[in-house]
Amino acid sequence: MNLSVNLPGLNLKNPVMPASGCFAFGKEFAQFYDLSHLGAVIMKAATKERRFGNGTPRVAETASGMLNAIGLQNPGVESIISHEIPFLKEHHLPIIANVAGSTVEEYVEVAKQISPHVDAIELNISCPNVKEGGVQFGTDPALAKEVTRHVVEVSDVPVYVKLSPNVTDIVCMALAAEEAGASGLSMINTLTGMRIDPKTRKPVIANGTGGLSGAAIKPISIRMIHQVYQAVSIPIIGMGGIETAEDVLEYLLAGASAVAIGSANFKNPFICKEIIEELPATLSRYGFSNVKQAIGGTHVEKVETPVLRS
């Protein structure tokens, strides 16, 4: 079955890629399977200088998911270009750089440096776990528009804006990104959450709050993509709690053109490869003969379902 999808800057042989921050720069997962199976890879966030991140504990279990507050730990954009990207290039797959920063200037600088080495940029204006930058750009449409516009101007490759779900009106944020020249959207980042340990009476995570991910957030992401798909004309990379090929199909039907798998990589290091292998059978079971037929299928049916409906 033809699983390919073509998006701005990205010719994907299949629509499945690991999500930023859940796959580092690929080396750890390459010991489990050949990364060239992946549709693409989204690298861990890059900032201008290296960052150490937050104190530990940085993760905690939740019902059907997890909290994390890593704090954008990364070796800095120059080190990523010289030490991490060459390894990924060996696998001949599209590379997406997740770009983060504390100021518009930092976002612009990182994008300018890294864009000649990758196929697309995922503009991270939605990390909930750093004090400065990140999410304030992702919760204010005017700021989102400003940072997107500046990054699009300097970037050699298409820019996908990663939206935060921690807003009242996700459509307004999506439109701001589209108006500022984004080629696509990536949604959603984690939801801000907290757990408290009754023994210490303190938050479990050292940072206090953390980002909620995993199966628990999938219905929220599906709902947001369903809303945004109707309002914008740029493609969406969907993510949040994907664990099976059926989950992928649900995202495609809601309006995502491709998907990213995050926390599930921690449970099962083979998850991306397994889902890619299962996807053709799952698509055909529900009446699709390729990925494109399923995209936005909840809104407009391109093929009929073989299942009886009442």
Add this chain to the structure above:
Amino acid sequence: MKNEWMTILRHVKVARDTHLLVLEGDLVWDIADPGQFVHIKIDGFYLRRPISIADYDLKNQTMTLIYKVMGDGTKGLTRCQVGERLDVLGPGGQGFPTTRIHDDHALIIGGGIGVPPLYSTAKKLKESGVAVTSILGFRSKEEAFLLDEFRALGEVLVTTEDGSLGRSGRVTDALPHVKESYQLYLSCGPTVMLKAVADRHPDTPGYLSMEERMGCGIGACFACVVESKDEKGYKRICCDGPVFKAGEVVLS
């Protein structure tokens, strides 16, 4: 590193909130050094739970884990029965490099659930001709385990915080009572204990094994990071550790 469904051969309580689990599978052959860990998926829980390997037997393809019930996840693990299979990822991380240790005498210092990985470590050391003295610290008598097993390998000094067994106090309180001189120490336990142990040994080489909450357990998520003194500035406990040379990481 493998992902394997391993069979439970034995599952018994050995001390208060402390359980011994014997697992069988091919994964055992991948164990390089004592002190490595496995990452176990527990039904109904999202994140895997890292548990150190207390002992392993290559011939019979078995490994022994000793874990403490720390929360709902490990409580869930206690309900797994003999004959059932567990989703195990491992062996992970860098263990104690026992094959490269050629000193006459090593001191083992374990605190609480830090004791188990030191058991196979002490065994390997003794097999290669290194004499071993062990200080094992527990909260109380009810929480103590593996004492006879360690005694079979050399002298053992026991401490309990409430004085119900051995010396009253912490592992560092037993240090002045170690009779033999040792050239190396190997320790595992809570970070505050490791720091106290390292501070008492400014001139003796040592290895420290660290505990931390983990995400992926393979080095990709950066959840279990500790500050290090090298240029890079950090180590990942799951893959660069859990065993580090004393002085390599910043204990705080």
